[in-house]
Amino acid sequence: MGKQLKPKQRGTKIIPFIQNGEYYFKKGMQAYQQRDLYKAKKYLERAVQYDGNNASFALQLASVLAELGEYQASNQWLFKIIHELDETMDECFYFLANNFAHLGLFHEAMKYAETYLARDPDGHFAEDTEDLMELLKIDQEDENGDEQDDLITQQERARLLLEKEKFPEAIRLLEMIIDRYPEFWSAYNNLALAYFYNGNVQKAQEIIEQVLERNPGNLHALCNRLVFYYYLRDERQVNRLSDQLACVHPFFIEHRYKLGATFALVGRFDLAFKWLYHLYKIRYDGDDAFYYWLAYAAYYTGREELAKNVWEKVIEANPNKRGEEPWAFSVPSVDPELQKIIRWFDRMNIAEMLYGLYLLSESPYKNDPAVSVAIRRYLADHPLLSQFADYFLFREAEMSPPYVVDSHIIINKLSEKNERADETMYIAWFSVVVNASAKERFSNHSAWSAALEYVWRQRQGQHVTQKWIADKYHVSLSTVKKYVKKVKELLS
Structure with a gap:
C-alpha cells in the first residue's frame, strides 16, 4: 500500500566473525535485498537483541514485519521507536498509518x-501518505467500518491486557465487548481464559460451555x-477430550497450530507431532513457541535428531530458552531411583506430587540444577x-510461606520416627496441607x-492409643486429642 524503507548504505566495515548487532543487521539487509524476507526477519531480530537501542535496526525490522503481513508486531516496534528510541523518526508515523x-x-x-x-x-513519504488518505476517506464513508474499527481495537486491547496478566481489567473490557457483539466468539474464549487465570474456574468453564452450545465445533x-x-x-x-479432538481436521493453518500446540501442552505428543510437523513440512514460519512445541513433540515421539535441529531455531529466536531443552526433562533409563521419584509427578493428586517433591529434595539429585529446573517446569x-x-528444589526458605517450612x-519428624515404606502416611500429611486454609x-x-x-x-486398622502417641512425640495427651480433631476434619 506504499513504499517501504530502502536499504541504507553503511560505511562501517563489518568483520564477519564478530557477531554483534551490526553484523546481524548487515546479514539482514543482504537477505532483504535478495527478497528473502523470512531470513531478513530472523537476522534483524538478532540485531535488535544485541542492540535494542538502535532505532535504525528497529525501523528496518518493523518494515520487514509489515511486508510479511505481521502488522501488529511491526506496530509494536514503531511505537517503541517513537516513545523510547528516537522521537524524530517521523517516517514511523507513515508506517503506522x-x-x-x-x-x-x-x-x-x-x-x-x-x-x-x-x-x-x-x-519522503508525503505523496504516498496523501494517496493513502484519499483511500481512507472512501473507506470511512461506510458506517459499518466504524463499528468494525471499534471492535478490532477493543479486542486488541483486551489481548494486550491478558498478555500483561491484568485479568480483572481484561474481564471488564471483554464483557463489554460481548455485551455489544453477542456473537463475537473470540471475545468469549478470551474471557474464559481471563476468568480461569484469575482463579474463577467455574465461571471460565461456564463460558466455554456457553460458546459450544451456541457455536458447536468452535475449535x-x-x-x-x-x-x-x-x-x-x-x-x-x-483423555476423553483429547480423543475427541484427535478426530478433528482443521482447514485453517491457524487452527492446525492451535490444535497441535494444545496437544503438546497436555502431553499428547503423538497427536501434537502430527499437526506441528505437518506445518513444518509446508514451511510454516512460526514463532519460537511453534518451534518449542514441535521440538518437544519430536523428542517425545522418538525423533531426537529433528528435535535438536528444531531447538536451534528456538534458541536463535529466544536465547533465554537455553536450558529448557526437552531432553533436559528426560529421566535416564539407567537410574531407577530417579525414575521412581518422577512417577509421582504424573499423579492426579496434589498431595502425591508434593510427596514426590519431598522425595526429590532428599535424593542425590537435590543439588542438580538441571533436574530441578526440569521438574519445576514439568509440574x-x-x-x-x-x-x-x-x-x-531451590532452597528459597526466606521467601517461602511459614506453613511450607513448618510442613x-x-x-521430617514423621520420617525420623517411622519407616520410609509408610508412604501413605506422608501423603496423608500433604493431604492435610492441601485441605488446610491459608x-x-x-x-x-x-x-x-x-x-x-x-x-x-x-485408618490402617492398627490398634494404637493416644497415650502411646503422646509419649512417642513427647507431647501431652490433651494436646494430642486437640490436634487429632483438627487432622480428622482436614482429612474428611
Missing part, C-alpha cells in the same frame, strides 16, 4: 497519516476446555506445587506429627 490501514483500522490509519504530514509535509473453545481440565488434573476428561500450574518446589519440619498454623510440629500418625494408624 500503512499498517493500521492493512488491519482495517481506518480511523487509526488516518490519525497517523495526518500526524506524518503535520510533522514532515515535504518528507478454540474445545482446545481451551481441554487445557482447563489438564490444569485441574482431571485425567479422565483430558502442573498449582500455587502449592509452585511454593513447595521453590522451597524443596517440611513435620514430615490461615492454618503448623508451628506446633510435634503435635501435628503425633495427631497425623495416630489418625493414619487408626
